[in-house]
Amino acid sequence: MTATDLVVVTRQQVATGVVEFGLARADGAALPGWEPGAHVDLELGPGLLRQYSLCGDPADRSVLRIAVQREAAGRGGSRAAHERLTVGGTVRVHGPRNTFPLVAARHYRFVAGGIGITPIVPMVAAADAAGADWHLSYGGRTRAAMAYATALRDRYGDRVDLYPQDETGLLDLAGLLAGPGDGPVYCCGPESLVRAVEEHCRDWPPGRLHVERFAPRDDTTFPDTAIEVELALSGRTVTVPPGVPILRAVEEAGVPVLSSCREGTCGTCETPVLAGVPEHRDSLLSAQDRAAGDTMLICVSRARTPRLVLEL
Known part of the structure; x- marks a missing residue:
């Protein structure tokens, strides 16, 4: 991925605990062009490479906008962003790069939870501009x-329903996702929401549900040898011994690999496979991939085979 040093040109609080940065x-x-669903990776300190969804206007090539929610129990990335990124x-x-692209459609349903709204903001703008x-x-x-x-509700009216939990309770997923409908569903948010949405949609046609998650799912189905x-x-x-990630073994062999989450959610370490059969345990790749x-x-x-050949 292309890396460059950008200047923090704006900083504003957009919700309790959430700060938007303009770069x-x-x-x-x-700046490089991007499409809804894209994100960038920020180097926030030694060992702190973190990914954030772009939430601005793709047509504005002068600035990239991200919004970061400070997580008190996180791994230090959000705290570093809030403390170190000053105007x-x-x-x-x-980046940017896109592992959560918006497919062309006439009908969409978007479901967001918490800071998961960030990739959804440019998606609804694109859907609205396309007349969907x-x-x-x-x-x-x-x-x-x-x-x-507030901005979403003011701009789009009753196309946006807000569900503050302390006022309305949890999202009514059974009602929102009663059937596959005529178009895709896009969901981003905490793992509890993403898992619940996946459960409601488990019998839908392939490719109808698109999710982006912040935490890994348990996808181990093959012995760890x-x-x-x-x-x-x-x-x-x-x-690579049992229990040791391929990434760590490669790094210990002196081969640098760009990585971020180390949990299989961000895609930063995605690597081409030239031979062998992978045992996928990530929370990102599609069924087709x-x-x-x-x-x-x-x-x-x-791996499902004793040997893998990687393009590294």
Whole structure:
């Protein structure tokens, strides 16, 4: 991925605990283009590479906008963003890239929970601009904690339903997802919401539900045994013991790999597979990608065969 140093040009609180940052080039040059669902990876300190969805306007090439919710119990990324990203300061940014693309359709249903609204904001704007029929159901703990809630409601009216939990209770997923309908469903939010949505949609046609999650799902279905991994570009072969991630073994062999979440949710370490059959344990790749077997997330996935050949 392309990496560049960007300047923090704006910083504003958009909800309780949520700050929006605007990032731009120091020379004012145009930034890379992107489409709804895309995100960028920010280097926030040693070992702190974190991904954030772009929530601005793809047509505005002058600035990239992200919104970061401070997580007191997180791994330090959100705290670093809130404390270190100040107006006038710089941050190294990788991307944009898109693992949650918006497919063309005439009808959409969007379901967002908490900070999961960030990739949904440009999606509903794109759907509206295209003249599609769409509806957004957006839940959060409190109205004050729901970023962009007022702006979305003011702009789109009754196409947006807000569900602050302390006022209305949880989202009525049984009603919202009573059937597959005529178009895709896009969902982003906490793992509890994503899992509940997946459960409601488990019998739907393939490809109808699109999700982006922040936490890994347990997807282990094959014994965790020692495997041999050949790194085709580096000319090295490493043995990966049981319980050791391929990513860690590769790094210990002296081959650098860009990574972020190390939980199989962000896609930063996605690596082409040249030979062998991956055992996918990530929470990102589609069923079609898994079946193809030509790429894998090496931070969590392993192998169904004794040997893998990776493009590293």
